[in-house]
Amino acid sequence: MAIEVKLPALADGIEAADVLNVLVKEGDVVEQDDPLIELESEKATVTVPSPARGRVDKVLVKAGDKVKVGQAILVLEETMETGPAAEQTPGQVASQYDEPAPPSRESKGDVVEVKLPQLADGVEAGDVLNVLVKEGEDIEAEDPLIELESEKATVAVPSPIRGKVEKLFVKPGDKIRVGETIALVSTGSEDRASSAAPSSQENLGEAAASAPAPAAPTVVPAVAVPHESPVQPLAPSVTTGEDFIPAGPAVRRIAREIGLDLRRVKGSGKNGRILIEDLDPYIEDYVRKRGGQLVGSVGVTAPEMPDFAQWGPVRRSKIEPLRRKIAEHLTQAWLSIPHVHQFHEADITDLLSLQKRHRERVKQLGAALTLTPFLMKAVVIALKEFPEFNASFDVRNEEIIYKDYYHIGVAVDTPAGLIVPVIRDVDKKTIVELAIQLADVSQRTRERKVSLEELRGSTFTISNLGSIGGGHFTPIVNSPEVAILGVGRASKRLVLSEGQVVERSILPLCIGYDHRVIDGANGARFIVRVAEVLENFEATFLGF
Numbered sequence: 001m002a003i004e005v006k007l008p009a010l011a012d013g014i015e016a017a018d019v020l021n022v023l024v025k026e027g028d029v030v031e032q033d034d035p036l037i038e039l040e041s042e043k044a045t046v047t048v049p050s051p052a053r054g055r056v057d058k059v060l061v062k063a064g065d066k067v068k069v070g071q072a073i074l075v076l077e078e079t080m081e082t083g084p085a086a087e088q089t090p091g092q093v094a095s096q097y098d099e100p101a102p103p104s105r106e107s108k109g110d111v112v113e114v115k116l117p118q119l120a121d122g123v124e125a126g127d128v129l130n131v132l133v134k135e136g137e138d139i140e141a142e143d144p145l146i147e148l149e150s151e152k153a154t155v156a157v158p159s160p161i162r163g164k165v166e167k168l169f170v171k172p173g174d175k176i177r178v179g180e181t182i183a184l185v186s187t188g189s190e191d192r193a194s195s196a197a198p199s200s201q202e203n204l205g206e207a208a209a210s211a212p213a214p215a216a217p218t219v220v221p222a223v224a225v226p227h228e229s230p231v232q233p234l235a236p237s238v239t240t241g242e243d244f245i246p247a248g249p250a251v252r253r254i255a256r257e258i259g260l261d262l263r264r265v266k267g268s269g270k271n272g273r274i275l276i277e278d279l280d281p282y283i284e285d286y287v288r289k290r291g292g293q294l295v296g297s298v299g300v301t302a303p304e305m306p307d308f309a310q311w312g313p314v315r316r317s318k319i320e321p322l323r324r325k326i327a328e329h330l331t332q333a334w335l336s337i338p339h340v341h342q343f344h345e346a347d348i349t350d351l352l353s354l355q356k357r358h359r360e361r362v363k364q365l366g367a368a369l370t371l372t373p374f375l376m377k378a379v380v381i382a383l384k385e386f387p388e389f390n391a392s393f394d395v396r397n398e399e400i401i402y403k404d405y406y407h408i409g410v411a412v413d414t415p416a417g418l419i420v421p422v423i424r425d426v427d428k429k430t431i432v433e434l435a436i437q438l439a440d441v442s443q444r445t446r447e448r449k450v451s452l453e454e455l456r457g458s459t460f461t462i463s464n465l466g467s468i469g470g471g472h473f474t475p476i477v478n479s480p481e482v483a484i485l486g487v488g489r490a491s492k493r494l495v496l497s498e499g500q501v502v503e504r505s506i507l508p509l510c511i512g513y514d515h516r517v518i519d520g521a522n523g524a525r526f527i528v529r530v531a532e533v534l535e536n537f538e539a540t541f542l543g544f
Helices: 090-095 201-210 249-258 276-289 321-336 349-364 372-385 431-446 520-535 537-541
Strands: 002-006 016-022 035-040 045-049 054-059 066-068 072-078 111-115 125-131 144-150 153-158 163-168 175-177 181-186 218-221 339-347 391-394 399-402 408-410 412-414 417-419 460-464 483-487 491-497 500-514
Touching (some): 035 072, 144 181, 249 276, 339 520, 349 431, 349 500, 349 520, 349 537, 372 431, 372 460, 372 483, 372 520, 408 431, 412 431, 520 537
Parallel strands (some): 111 218, 460 483
Antiparallel strands (some): 002 072, 016 035, 054 072, 125 144, 125 175, 391 399, 483 500, 491 500
16 A cells, blocks of 8 residues: 655644755665654754655655655555565665664664763753773663763763663764764664674675664664754665755854855765864854954954964963853853943841851751852842842843742852852752752862753852952853842951941942843842841841
């Protein structure tokens, strides 16, 4: 029976997509869920699987075509043959993979292709710090496969299944993107037997002719992958043609922005796929020709660097991934947020006395009672009274998003750079609970053992430099938040109080905020309220 395979719905609001690659040809026998075509949708590269087992009778699309949801992409003739290899020559079996096919074997299981899952919103790649398994090793489900440095955290990527590691595709130092293959894991039973691996392409053809063809690997992410994450088949045979350019959505978008013909670019990815890194020299040339203007950064220029070596010895060092991410985030925040900074001071003499009285007790519980937990509590009181400081400005939808929860980010100084872990539900925790949790997460942050989830979801940030020193400073708002509190070191001063000159401890404060959401008057009210809470901490929490 002939089946007309139509393009299914891809995602909400996506009605069409461009054909990047046709993965089958007329006459091919495919299994159910085998990939048929590779599409470039609005946000991702996805494959369309076969709905049934059968023979490809007619292919109705080609690379470069635009197809709509519901449009027929091929005609499939259902077949009752015993295996996909029945209609394939040895050469066809070997050419299905750009990597050498695995040795022929008897197996009751499948070969599973484990891909890098989506790590967090907006995080598309990471650097491989360590490969924790080796080829031929038996692993259990949830065993870590690789250790990855991504954005500001080090995370382990676990295996989604139990099996044997057949092949590894990454090594320490590699940069790997979401959707790229980490390893092949065989889930066959323990009675499988391997034959000798062919040493050349000719031997591979002979081996394929004398043994059952391996089933196409199942594609499995290491953890659950969101619907729009790029998912690619294992090294599919590439449809040739002058019009086909193997590149993903991000690469194509950049090429359009800089006016680059992708046919000029030699791809370094599998099957010649063009990666973002392949565009670097073309982007640099574009920037240079535009007089240093940065793509996507209106009004900002990248000045030509002089030859500093003409005046003395110099050293050059590549920017580390964390430092690059910090630079990108802060530049974006500074360019997109109209900042206002307001200064104030708080007399924390009584608060320091309270801290001193309870310091030893908290130390026995395993934490240091610093000033930061008190600052967090004071900030939450002010946030509840001024909810616009606990919001985000949604430009696209022309909305202000008010959050009814209080997750406070706390800037932590680490050897690698500034990292901001998040303490959740600060309003529901005691000072002691906050002190213990803060001590734990700060230590793990310095050791780069904090998880990605612990770096996300903050509604307001505190940057406390008191332990280092210095007075007032102007912090940059941690986008997409709209406000940040900068705290310097308290200093002893002689002040006039009730007609008497007394020594008091004065704390410098600065509130930085997004002027699109917060007016100057409320900026002043907020920082004054924070200072009032700090100056009357015991009375505030006693309800006076």
